[in-house]
Amino acid sequence: MIKQDYIMLIMNCKKYLKKAKFQKMTWLPKIPSYLQYFHVIGDPELDTKHKFDHENKILWIKVEDDYNSLPKKVIRAYEAVYETFDFKYLYKTDDDQILVNDKFLDVVKGITSNTKKIHYGGYIVDVKQNYLSQYHKIHPELPEYLPILQTKYCSGRFYFLSKQAIANLISKKQFIEKEYLEDYAIGFNLDQYYKLNMTNLATNKFFTDIELSDYPKLLEEGKI
Numbered sequence: 001m002i003k004q005d006y007i008m009l010i011m012n013c014k015k016y017l018k019k020a021k022f023q024k025m026t027w028l029p030k031i032p033s034y035l036q037y038f039h040v041i042g043d044p045e046l047d048t049k050h051k052f053d054h055e056n057k058i059l060w061i062k063v064e065d066d067y068n069s070l071p072k073k074v075i076r077a078y079e080a081v082y083e084t085f086d087f088k089y090l091y092k093t094d095d096d097q098i099l100v101n102d103k104f105l106d107v108v109k110g111i112t113s114n115t116k117k118i119h120y121g122g123y124i125v126d127v128k129q130n131y132l133s134q135y136h137k138i139h140p141e142l143p144e145y146l147p148i149l150q151t152k153y154c155s156g157r158f159y160f161l162s163k164q165a166i167a168n169l170i171s172k173k174q175f176i177e178k179e180y181l182e183d184y185a186i187g188f189n190l191d192q193y194y195k196l197n198m199t200n201l202a203t204n205k206f207f208t209d210i211e212l213s214d215y216p217k218l219l220e221e222g223k224i
Helices: 014-025 067-084 104-112 163-170 182-189 212-220
Strands: 006-011 035-042 050-053 058-061 089-094 097-099 120-127 151-162 207-209
Touching (some): 050 067, 058 067, 067 089, 089 104, 120 182
Antiparallel strands (some): 050 058, 097 207, 120 151
């Protein structure tokens, strides 16, 4: 086991490697030294179930690298961390995010260092009534019939989970892998015990989206 208290996984894919490159050239060099990160990429041809490339900070997962496989990629990445590292907390974010306030990660560390154990936190989405997701209008590869059931979950832009919560989720792996929306799948399947002190974070005030339309200009300027 590798001792590393705080680990951040950033969901990426081969199609959007330039997003990861942009993150590595902007905010990732500024993250605190106590936090180790990996971009997570799927490769169904991998000869092992996962592989850590420490030099390039990539976690390869034996899974399809498409949008619908995101819940599988996420839970298998969590399993890879659990099997490889002796850690306290895992952070999750995406390759289209830019951290605009460097102090945010220290704020999160402060929350997780609280004497009152907190297992799960992020921007809380409170689903009070069941409904049908309309997300297929944004991602047409998703099924049109996609029920969202009553629960609370943290937006996939950024959330954190304790090692104990990760263990609980791994035990629900078969159910998470049947889902289509990763952040909902995590919150829905996490046992209520780990959501008792669920912490709300205004992540939209600390992260901003990278627009694909920005890339041609960035490429022209030699920034990526």
